[in-house]
Amino acid sequence: MFLPRIRVCASITLIIITITGCASYSPEYADFSEPLTRPETAHIHVDADIAEFIAFAHEHHPSVKAAMADIESANAALTSAGAFADPQFSVAQGLNNSDFRTLSVEQEIPLFNRRGMAIEQAQIAKRSAQAQLDAVKAEVSVNVVAAFAEYLYVLESQALQEELIQLLKQFTAVAEQSYATGSVSLSDLLRAQNAVDSALAEQLNLEQLVISQRARLNAALGRDSREPLAGEYSLVDSHRNFAKLPADIETLYALADENSPQLALSRFAIESQTVARDIAGIAGLPKLMVGVEYMNEAMGSGTFAGMASVSLPIWRSNYRAQREAAESAYQAAQHRLYSSQLEVQADLSIAIFQWREAERNRELFGKVLTARAEQAVATSLSNYQNGNASYTDVISSQQEWLSFALAYRRALANQLTAVAAIKSLISSGANSEVSNEKH
Numbered sequence: 001m002f003l004p005r006i007r008v009c010a011s012i013t014l015i016i017i018t019i020t021g022c023a024s025y026s027p028e029y030a031d032f033s034e035p036l037t038r039p040e041t042a043h044i045h046v047d048a049d050i051a052e053f054i055a056f057a058h059e060h061h062p063s064v065k066a067a068m069a070d071i072e073s074a075n076a077a078l079t080s081a082g083a084f085a086d087p088q089f090s091v092a093q094g095l096n097n098s099d100f101r102t103l104s105v106e107q108e109i110p111l112f113n114r115r116g117m118a119i120e121q122a123q124i125a126k127r128s129a130q131a132q133l134d135a136v137k138a139e140v141s142v143n144v145v146a147a148f149a150e151y152l153y154v155l156e157s158q159a160l161q162e163e164l165i166q167l168l169k170q171f172t173a174v175a176e177q178s179y180a181t182g183s184v185s186l187s188d189l190l191r192a193q194n195a196v197d198s199a200l201a202e203q204l205n206l207e208q209l210v211i212s213q214r215a216r217l218n219a220a221l222g223r224d225s226r227e228p229l230a231g232e233y234s235l236v237d238s239h240r241n242f243a244k245l246p247a248d249i250e251t252l253y254a255l256a257d258e259n260s261p262q263l264a265l266s267r268f269a270i271e272s273q274t275v276a277r278d279i280a281g282i283a284g285l286p287k288l289m290v291g292v293e294y295m296n297e298a299m300g301s302g303t304f305a306g307m308a309s310v311s312l313p314i315w316r317s318n319y320r321a322q323r324e325a326a327e328s329a330y331q332a333a334q335h336r337l338y339s340s341q342l343e344v345q346a347d348l349s350i351a352i353f354q355w356r357e358a359e360r361n362r363e364l365f366g367k368v369l370t371a372r373a374e375q376a377v378a379t380s381l382s383n384y385q386n387g388n389a390s391y392t393d394v395i396s397s398q399q400e401w402l403s404f405a406l407a408y409r410r411a412l413a414n415q416l417t418a419v420a421a422i423k424s425l426i427s428s429g430a431n432s433e434v435s436n437e438k439h
Contacts (some may be wrong), residue, residue: 057141099297158207
């Protein structure tokens with residue numbers, strides 16, 4: 001009687017283990033050749049300024065949405081971190097005595113503040129996720145401003161190229177008249193015509209460049225690269241409204257050390273490793289289980305018994321290794337914070353230099369050199385008509401005017417990008433504002 005029951009129980013156990021081990025899992029993966037989501041096309045306000053572009057990107061860019069999803073994940077993890085472990089229910093059935101059986105329920109009691117540490121770890125993860133969202137928004141803001149500034153620069157270049165073409169056509173008309181009267185050579189006329197054709201070819205290149213820069217801006221905004229951009233945008237107006245330094249230089253460094261999203265992430269990493277070190281410190285302490293057991297025999301009444309059990313943390317080398325690993329991870333987090341501080345200081349210094357360089361170029365090319373070049377163009381063309389200037393003088397003055405005008409607009413675009421980089425380093429949130437006092 002005893003042996004057959006053992007064989008039956010062993011057979012059932014073997015069948016269960018075999019079925020469980022042979023179970024297969026076939027998840028339904030998404031088709032990554034197609035977009036995971038197809039959101040409705042969001043429209044930007046006509047003639048939107050930089051602030052509106054940034055706000056649009058913060059609402060629609062997929063990297064921002066991913067960071068927000070991480071926050072929701074951290075919220076859910078915080079709920080589970082505070083939950084108790086599931087109780088354990090067990091059943092025992094006698095083999096040589098089928099009338100004997102026991103039922104028991106046990107629950108682990110989180111001693112030594114284990115539950116509080118788990119909750120604190122989850123709270124740190126949530127704060128870190130929020131800091132990551134701020135860092136993503138700051139990066140998106142920089143990308144939007146840089147793309148928008150470059151887009152405006154190409155539009156301005158296109159307009160300047162059109163002005164140059166008109167000047168060259170005017171000069172070519174003068175050269176044709178002068179050639180008809182025999183006052184200039186054929187080579188001057190041919191070079192003037194070649195200059196017009198070359199400028200027209202450059203204009204076509206700029207038209208294609210506008211398309212690519214529009215695609216870059218759309219990508220920075222979180223839109224399809226082929227979406228149109230309606231409105232009349234001005235590089236000068238955008239610069240006037242956005243390109244001022246938000247504070248004096250010393251204040252900028254203090255704000256970066258206090259509010260930088262990158263530094264916030266590093267500080268949260270230290271907090272997380274601090275808790276992890278405390279968790280490793282109590283890992284070698286026993287765990288307590290309490291419960292109740294019910295025992296029953298066919299010929300006797302059932303019996304209830306209270307139970308208490310503890311783990312036996314006898315493998316001390318394992319727990320010592322955990323403490324050493326946690327301590328090393330804590331030291332590494334501290335070094336990473338210092339490294340991040342150096343990187344933020346260097347990035348801020350570079351951005352301030354770029355802003356100052358662009359400011360000097362803006363003053364030089366915008367208020368001095370471009371005005372002089374415009375006068376030189378008019379004078380050289382008049383002198384050429386009078387026979388007092390050569391073809392080279394006219395073309396050189398026109399090319400000089402174009403290079404100075406482009407340099408002025410490049411300074412405006414670079415200053416916009418530099419300010420965006422500075423603001424991303426000193427703000428705890430991408431939308432926070434500080435004093436707009438210009439240094």
